[in-house]
Amino acid sequence: MVPERPQPPQPARWPEDSAASAAQLHQLLTITDRQWHAFKGQPQRRAAEQLAAALVLLLDPANPPQAPVATQQRLASIALVENGLAWLKGDLRDPGCPQHGPAAPGAKANG
Numbered sequence: 001m002v003p004e005r006p007q008p009p010q011p012a013r014w015p016e017d018s019a020a021s022a023a024q025l026h027q028l029l030t031i032t033d034r035q036w037h038a039f040k041g042q043p044q045r046r047a048a049e050q051l052a053a054a055l056v057l058l059l060d061p062a063n064p065p066q067a068p069v070a071t072q073q074r075l076a077s078i079a080l081v082e083n084g085l086a087w088l089k090g091d092l093r094d095p096g097c098p099q100h101g102p103a104a105p106g107a108k109a110n111g
Contacts, residue, residue, distance in 0.1 A: 012064055012065070012066065013061070013064055013065070014059050014061070014064070014065060018059050019056070019059040019060065019061060022052065022055045022056045022058075022059045023056050025052050025055070026049070026052035026053055026055070026056050029045075029048050029049045029052045030049055030052075031045065031046065031049055036094075040094035041094070043087045043088065043090060043092070043093060044087070044088065046084075046087045046092075047084040047085070047087035047088045048084075049084075050080045050081070050083045050084030050087065051080070051081060051084040053080050054076075054077040054078075054080035054081045054084065055077075057073040057074075057076050057077040057080065058073060058074065058077045060073045
């Protein structure tokens with residue numbers, strides 16, 4: 001019988017400064033209310049914002065790498081990744097501004 005090789009220790013925390021870096025990236029990519037009209041035709045921009053938000057949640061110190069599968073952060077992160085993917089696929093688009101009349105036919109909420 002071959003002896004088992006010891007497994008390298010699993011880190012209990014995310015790499016130093018990763019959560020802060022993710023938060024900074026999300027802040028850079030966040031589309032404000034004032035920017036929405038300028039970027040509404042750029043679904044990749046909205047997708048990037050959603051994916052950065054998902055990363056912030058994954059790297060939350062309350063959600064360590066070895067945490068169980070169904071943490072609140074992980075579930076919320078999955079929802080944001082799916083939303084970002086929908087923007088990339090074109091399944092979501094600008095629903096229109098309530099101040100400027102009804103949305104274009106077929107427009108879905110931007111989630």
